[in-house]
Amino acid sequence: MPWSRVLGQDRAIDTLSHALESERVAGTYLFHGPSGSGPRAAALAFGQALLCERRGTPTGPAGDACGSCLACTKSARLIHPDLHVTLPFPKTSKQADKDDRPSDYSDRMAALAAEPYASADYRQRAALGSDGASNKQVAHRRIPMEAFRREMSFVPVEGRYVVGVLLEADRIRTEAANALLKLLEEPEARVVLILTAERVENVLPTILSRCQRVRFDPLAPDVLEAALVARAGVPATEAAVVARMADGSFTKALEVWGSESMQAHRALAVQFVREAYTGRPDRIAPVVQSAQKLGRESLKGWLDLVSIWIRDLVLVRAGAVAAVVNVDQTEAVQKFVAALPKADLEAMASVVAQAVDAIEGNAHAGLVLTALAFALRDAMHGVSDGLLVAPLDAA
Template identity: 45%
Template sequence: MGWDRLIGQDRVKRVLSSAVASKRVAHAWLFHGPPGSGKRAAALAFAQALQCKERFDGTVCNSCSACHKVPRMLHPDVHVLIPHANDAKPQDLGARVALLAESPYAVIDYSRRPDLNGSGGTGNKQVAYLLGQVQEELQAPMKYRPVEGSWRISIVTSVHSMRTAGANAFLKLLEEPGRDTVFILLAERLDQVLPTILSRCQQVRFSPLEVDEMANGLVQEGLAPADMAAVLARMADGSYEQARELALSTELRSSRDLVLDFLRQAFRASGDDVMSRVDELASHGRESVKFHLHVLLGLIRDLLLYAEVGSHAPIVNLDWQDVLSKFSRGLPHARLDVMAEAVEYAMYMVDRNVNQRIALAHLAIVLGRSMQGDTQVKPVPRLE
């Protein structure tokens, strides 16, 4: 608990804990950096260090009532706000925030997880902080003293989702913060934040996470064994949120086998077998197809790296060394660049609602011919 839950970001830990130790705590902070870099985890650890009743040097005791309540999202003076759609139900909001007790890296926002029980997908609803939410969740509680902590702390996630009226109301709060008030605003980029808000905040920058840091985190959480954790961390683009999602996804393992099989059948170019793989890939809906294509692109990028650098290449699919080496030796003339472009084109088409079977069947043909070393093959069909 406490700082232990924050993956990497040692510089951030030092900055925040020394702010607590020196008793120079700004009333407004802005944590900015890429998704999944740990802004929310840092905000919760910082809140725990501020509220801890036993330690005052920026560390946490992990045994007082505040240390018990903050990480479990039960502390009455630590609030996490998420922007939501007009018709969001209060119990749904509560359930989302409660997920942070399991992990501060859980995906809880409406834009990335419109349905809490669903695995993903993109919602069509407008997700924003409206004036009413700012008044009710930020302004109103500030009238009172903290219930049991030293501070009243509000963690405002996705601050870029604040619309004009809400932002103006919030600005008033920032101009005259209460004595024991701390706002922690989270944003991906500085240019997403109004300059008037920005100028009132102490800024803390978060960097994308290193592969090793994320792999260790997955192992420590018991989400993956070391070899698989290394693969997942490489696929996660510096986001521990993404690494966790991949580890929790039952789809990933089957997807890796599925795309490898798709590639094999495309090479053999036997019509029925290819189409049965196409149907299998297309059978789980658009998001799932995009996921499989993402995995396929990762595999082709590994093949490219392997062809260039050999067995020391910084590949993602570490456990597929033998597959990559067999492919490299067996198909030295494969047009890997064309294959990568063809997958990107298929992703583009699937994103634009084309018939998925047609997009995948076309992809299979291009991949097959590219693997055979066909120099005429083009990744994108030409309209002539």
């Protein structure tokens, strides 16, 4: 059954299943929640259920798709003529009146059909198979949105509904929103529009007010761990670590597992903290040089690993050993905490967060990491002011 592809989220699935069973389906939905928690997977599963030929029949399910009828197989591959899925993409042409979908657009849609939690969108992947995020603005623009509106204006060809899935609705440009508003203001009886968004506050109020909202929460580590084993073939011992590094996102969990350099990056993060404790420039400099080579986007992810290590220190000091992310390094974390009784862990977390902000602001990576190393040294010795860089007017 397609709902089985959606991890966790019992409350959201119950709401949508009941709508299907009672045939009280709203015209427009907004599935919102953290990236990788399930809005996209649920939108595709709900669209498949709406178009299922056997749903509601004596031999079919009531609140789910059967998964085996011709309509379901077409929907699963995103080729059903009444299912229209659109993804925001970076501009590839200077012509304002052109629908300039990138050449790999269909490949990305196929990847999402195969695994709705995959990192196949343009915001997270500049190119399929790469680790780099796009450095171009990713958005829904006017011409593609008008094409989407036209598709949604046709009567159903094969199914009971015309279903539109607009992914990342919080990335609709203002000039593109007018085409969507025409759909929302003049809804057809057999049209269902499903929007997904990570940040509700970034969805235009004129759109938001016309949607029935369905919230998705971060996924629990045990849910992620089980899914990594069952769906990605991750060994159980490694799945436990990856699940705790994913911040409630199966998409991020798949990214972490798929990254060949993750273990090396994690080791470098621990080494950075240890060398920072020494305060010796000759030992800090090589680690900083290695981290600099990661590139700006990967460097922010690497700093997240430093932050996770520090969070583990906080958890162990608080006695919450079972919640440690780096479960395979629990003993090392415990020894670290025992050796640093005066460490200001709150200050350590704060200066790492300030370093991430500095990197996002295009500060020189080498200078930021060097400053961070010495700020961490002070915090680990219990003499920190909680600042990455002292203000110029400090006494």
